[in-house]
Amino acid sequence: MYLQKDEEQILNGESGDSLQKMMEILVTLGKIYDAEYLIPIKSVQIAGVSYKTIGDAGLEWIEDIDAQVVVPSILNPMGMDRERWREMGISEDFYRKQIEILNVYRRMGIRIECTCTPYYLEDSMPCLGDHLAWSESSAISFANSVIGARTNRESGISALASALLGKTPYYGYHLDENRVPTIGIEVPFTLTGSDFGALGYVIGKVIGDCVPIFEFAPSTKPSDDDLKSLGAALAASGAVALYHVKGRTPEADRFEVPEEKIVVEEGEIRSVYDGSSEPDLVALGCPHLSIDELELAAELLRGRKVKRELWLCVSRYLKGKRADLVGVIESSGAKVISDTCMIVSPACDRFDCIMTDSGKALNYIPTMCQAEAVFGSFRDCIEVVLGEARDC
Template sequence: MKLSPEEKAILAGKRGPAARRAMEIVAALGEIYGADHTVPIKSAQISGISYKNIGEAGLDFLKQWASEGARVAIPAMMNPAGMDLGRWKEMGIPEGFARKQREVVEALAAMGVQPTLTCAPYLMEPRPSRGEHLAWAESSAVSFANSVLGARTNREGGPSALAAAIVGRTACYGLHTDEGRNPTHLVEVSCPLRDEADFGALGYLVGKEVKGGIPYFRFLADSSPGWDELRALGAAMAASGAVALYHVEGITPEASEVMLPPSHSLKVKSLDEAYRALSSPPEQVDLVWIGCPHSSEKQLEQVASLVQGHKLKARLWVTTGREVRQKARKAVEVIEEAGGLVLADTCLVVAPVEALGIRSVATNSAKAAFYLPSYAGVRVFFSSLERCIEIAL
């Protein structure tokens, strides 16, 4: 891979040992994937924030880089942690876990990473623009940035995203290139899609089939997905497969410009298989969880409208980003007056669920329904938002 004089200087240690190792990671990935140069990036999103996921070894890694003077060169953001930093006691998080989780956040903050603690950084300003190069790591955020916004990022790992943030660039391969963004599968959908749960169910089916491919969707039934529906679709495909980019005919920004695949056609006529696979209804639901990916203002308002004037009989957690929670204060007040809890900074998938006494969850997120049984050993009831809220009432 061709390196610029500045990149060679970083490799020679001119910016310190941590920056040198970061440049080594970026260059090594470029060599592995056949890149011949790097591209400057506008922002990075770092995953592997939860202490549940990275443990003591990951924390030591972050502390070492911070102690060696590693500093990000461009705006960099944190993915969700294993708890709400301000309301962890209300969640029932053990104090020992909370202490270690704060150390993770502090180590990253010492390197200049912003404690956004959200899987939906595109809900904040400034939002990535079409054609901008990024180094994002969270799978649903990568999918949304590529597909809906038209930005360009591969699905980074936590360390590689941090390395890219430190040197301010990433290797130019895969989804950073024009040729790497053409669809591999045509997906024709003839069944109706009523809500976010249906779009998530569709994403689960398609992700399983195309794996790491790039699907091009053609909706044959009336369907006009908005951002929240597209977020559900992309998040589920990234979970059941490894889809980091998709196109939707007439909707996503690059759909009119890409070349359709000559073969690999997939027809979806029913979502029943997805609902059967993702839902294993328990006799009793311990928690109703909404917000995977993190809830938008619109979604918080939808939940608020469903619980307004009621008192919840079951636990309801709604997860979102700090900025969105602040903007949607009225909806948050309504949800919490009903007995729900609106949490920021966190996600149930990366929280220490085993320590919280949660054995069964109802959710409208196909991504959550896919991950929770294996990640946390819980039974999941997967259905529409309205049905999930009915359970809480």
């Protein structure tokens, strides 16, 4: 792999042990994946923030790093809301460890907004063709597919190395040839709302890490939120980092639909909604909610009272920006939670059955929260907490 003179010097330890270690990580990755050289990146999103997922070993590893980030860098959700952790049932011990992790990242100059939807933050929205090093799988999928930016599926460690060096090895989804679709997915019936998460959940299991190109029925008109849900589920039940939608996503129309093709049947999508257990928690916002989703929740909850626990996960930034909507939602008894989510917080471990509108959460709840998961549309989820009958 070709390195510039200053990169060689960093690798030789002339800029200190921490940067040397980070350069070793990027060079090792570059060699494994046959990258010719490193390229500059515009921004970084770093996963591996929750004490629940990284533990003491992860904390010790980041604590040893003595360097500052050189490109805008932001964190993935941690294990608790930094203000409402007591109310969430988080222990003092967990709180202290989590704050230690946050402070280590803060000292490196990383923005300690903890969200998997950094693209909703006005100053963190990438552009078509931008090279990034992001590491939360739904954020990666949204950046690659809906925005047309370019990022590999970074680990928390490689993303941190990129944040401290401002570069990433030039391979994988940074290259044109790896962005070409490898399988066609035809969906000849109408999809709306949570159907996109259900589709991602079903198809991800079958296609692994392929690059699918979807052909939807003309009556199907996916919003950005629908595509966010589709990509999140595809990345969770499979390992899809990039997909295209004919006539909809920015790179799709450059490509032909490959000969290898799956035609989805409506029954496959409907069966995702089959669960009938009674949830003791309804959790929305995986990935974190958009303003449109917050608006819908406020409209459905205005003047009503919830009869079960309802959590809505959203970035602290959007929560602050739309305090009016948050006020309406919380007057119903629902909780608008920031910095964390139902998957990376240990607070969800006490529930037996969690209902969600997210294909991604449906995939992770059984293993990450040891709870049963049931799936419903956004509106159904809210109706369930308002005590209305569920049509299972």
